Amino acid sequence: MLISCPHCGPRDLAEFxxxxxxxxxxxxxxxxxxxxxxxxxxxxPNPAGLHREYxxxxxxxxxHLLVVRDTVSHEIASAKFARKAREMIx
Amino acid sequence: MAEYSALSLLKNAFSGNRGWKPAWxxxxxxxxxxxxxxxxxxxxxxxxxxxxxxxxxxxVAVLEKGWLGSGxxxxxxxxxxxxxxxxxxIRFYDHSVKLWENLSHQLxxxxxxxxxxxxxxxxxxxxxxxxxxxGNAMRHEGxxxxxxxxxxxxxxxxxxxxxxxxxxPVVGGLLQPRAGTARHDAVAWGYARAADRLGVDIIENCxxxxxxxxxxxxxxxxxxxxDIRGKKVAVAVAGSTGRVMKxxxxxxxPIESHVLQAFVSESIKxxxxxxxxxxAGHLYMSQSDKGGLVFGGSLDLYNSYAQRGxxxxxxxxxxxxxxxxxxxxxxxxxxxWGGVMDMSMDGSPIITKGPLPGMxxxxxxxxxxxxxxxxxxxxxxxxxxxxxxxxxNAPFTLSRFERGVIIDEKGQGPTPKLH
Ligand SMILES: Cc1cc2nc3c(=O)[nH]c(=O)nc-3n(C[C@H](O)[C@H](O)[C@H](O)COP(=O)(O)OP(=O)(O)OC[C@H]3O[C@@H](n4cnc5c(N)ncnc54)[C@H](O)[C@@H]3O)c2cc1C
Ligand SMILES: [Zn+2]
Numbered sequence: 001m002l003i004s005c006p007h008c009g010p011r012d013l014a015e016f017x018x019x020x021x022x023x024x025x026x027x028x029x030x031x032x033x034x035x036x037x038x039x040x041x042x043x044x045p046n047p048a049g050l051h052r053e054y055x056x057x058x059x060x061x062x063x064h065l066l067v068v069r070d071t072v073s074h075e076i077a078s079a080k081f082a083r084k085a086r087e088m089i090x
Numbered sequence: 091m092a093e094y095s096a097l098s099l100l101k102n103a104f105s106g107n108r109g110w111k112p113a114w115x116x117x118x119x120x121x122x123x124x125x126x127x128x129x130x131x132x133x134x135x136x137x138x139x140x141x142x143x144x145x146x147x148x149x150v151a152v153l154e155k156g157w158l159g160s161g162x163x164x165x166x167x168x169x170x171x172x173x174x175x176x177x178x179x180i181r182f183y184d185h186s187v188k189l190w191e192n193l194s195h196q197l198x199x200x201x202x203x204x205x206x207x208x209x210x211x212x213x214x215x216x217x218x219x220x221x222x223x224x225g226n227a228m229r230h231e232g233x234x235x236x237x238x239x240x241x242x243x244x245x246x247x248x249x250x251x252x253x254x255x256x257x258x259p260v261v262g263g264l265l266q267p268r269a270g271t272a273r274h275d276a277v278a279w280g281y282a283r284a285a286d287r288l289g290v291d292i293i294e295n296c297x298x299x300x301x302x303x304x305x306x307x308x309x310x311x312x313x314x315x316x317d318i319r320g321k322k323v324a325v326a327v328a329g330s331t332g333r334v335m336k337x338x339x340x341x342x343x344p345i346e347s348h349v350l351q352a353f354v355s356e357s358i359k360x361x362x363x364x365x366x367x368x369x370a371g372h373l374y375m376s377q378s379d380k381g382g383l384v385f386g387g388s389l390d391l392y393n394s395y396a397q398r399g400x401x402x403x404x405x406x407x408x409x410x411x412x413x414x415x416x417x418x419x420x421x422x423x424x425x426x427w428g429g430v431m432d433m434s435m436d437g438s439p440i441i442t443k444g445p446l447p448g449m450x451x452x453x454x455x456x457x458x459x460x461x462x463x464x465x466x467x468x469x470x471x472x473x474x475x476x477x478x479x480x481x482x483n484a485p486f487t488l489s490r491f492e493r494g495v496i497i498d499e500k501g502q503g504p505t506p507k508l509h
Binding site for chain 2: 001012013014018020021034035038039041042043044045046047048051053069071072073074
């Protein structure tokens with residue numbers, strides 16, 4: 001697997017650390033809605049297909065990335081800086 | 091049906107082994123069953139067997155999308171153990187070991203359960219404390235945990251590097267003598283044969299493509315071989331849990347699918363006669379009866395439904411096995427493969443009624459569902475037959491995450507790849 005880091009270009013999987021599912025948004029820290037917290041902490045869509053997930057280029061520029069990757073073919077659809085991508089999603 | 095005995099072996103040996111009959115019928119789907127089990131892996135087959143054998147429920151179909159043994163039951167590294175820390179886990183897995191001890195007799199099929207011992211090597215003072223604590227927890231529940239010093243390890247498993255010049259010197263080890271290995275395919279075949287003889291229909295090449303419903307209630311399944319009605323539908327599809335439950339509209343389970351790779355070396359003379367795990371990394375290894383070293387390490391550590399992994403993990407596993415057993419460095423690798431694992435949020439399984447009416451769910455096996463096969467089938471069958479859990483699976487609910495009563499052996503928290 002090669003991931004195209006927006007800063008460094010295509011790099012080997014070994015340089016990256018997987019940081020998991022990026023489909024969830026943390027509830028407001030003041031929230032006491034247990035269902036919302038349960039969904040955030042424990043529930044995962046776990047799709048067979050395109051998955052939105054965080055990676056860190058830990059063995060390179062150390063950027064945090066938001067990657068869209070196919071969990072069946074391991075093909076990478078996109079890789080962006082996490083903060084910018086999150087801002088775009090809102 | 092094939093009967094296995096010393097006499098039948100002898101008879102067939104003299105008649106060129108042409109007298110054997112298939113171990114199970116090639117059943118075609120009937121329109122309706124009392125229980126439909128989705129998934130013909132170890133757990134689905136064991137569930138069907140115990141439904142028939144323990145509860146007299148014989149109108150049962152096991153639906154398997156491929157062939158028996160094509161999933162993780164045929165891909166694992168065959169380790170059976172109950173060396174856990176938490177009482178819920180010890181009770182469940184020790185029940186399983188007890189069922190393993192009598193399984194070949196019960197099924198009249200040799201599953202080659204070999205209680206060769208599982209030895210966990212410790213490499214640091216913290217690990218020593220941790221392992222001794224776990225051993226004591228096992229003993230407290232009536233199990234068998236024994237602490238070995240490096241000198242005792244050198245005698246018990248001679249290939250292990252216990253010298254002080256090892257990259258991660260071994261300072262002791264926790265041994266479970268009753269643990270060991272079994273022949274994984276034989277477990278699938280043995281349960282299939284025994285269930286078949288009790289009237290269970292085992293239907294291969296039959297993929298579940300949807301669920302039949304009456305409102306919220308599940309009333310059967312749509313399959314590649316037509317619709318089949320079932321009073322109860324039990325899902326035991328391990329790594330495919332996300333895909334199959336999505337067909338029922340459920341996409342929020344506390345599960346992630348990850349790929350785990352395993353490896354086997356070329357055959358060598360007897361080298362190690364127990365299962366050894368390397369505590370300075372993540373590695374487990376045993377020697378098969380054919381002589382190959384069978385071993386594996388961590389997940390590839392990213393979500394995956396592909397039954398294959400990537401190279402970085404291969405390199406990591408190889409560096410660990412050569413650190414533990416320097417003598418294997420020149421061995422050639424025969425094969426490697428991957429299987430899709432249903433990693434749960436607390437590292438423990440889910441065996442429960444629901445989440446929809448008429449449905450039962452068995453999943454979340456992480457690295458260790460092979461050893462659980464008998465207890466999983468036994469307690470899942472109980473849950474399906476009686477509509478309430480057996481005491482050994484009662485803690486393994488789906489609602490435990492909401493209620494905050496998770497069963498997290500290592501205290502890793504809700505990061506599936508770490509369990
Ligand atoms: C490399 C590796 C090493 C492992 N090592 C060990 C070990 O040493 N010890 C241990 O205890 N555990 C180990 N495990 C874990 C263990 O193998 C699994 O937890 C266990 O086998 C899962 O249960 P199962 O046997 O029922 O799964 P499977 O055999 O995977 O059964 C599920 C079945 O469901 C079928 N299915 C899926 N979708 C559908 C559908 N839509 N319709 C019909 N059928 C469907 C699949 O084809 C499959 O046959 C290992 C796993 C792997 C991958
Ligand atoms: Zn980079």
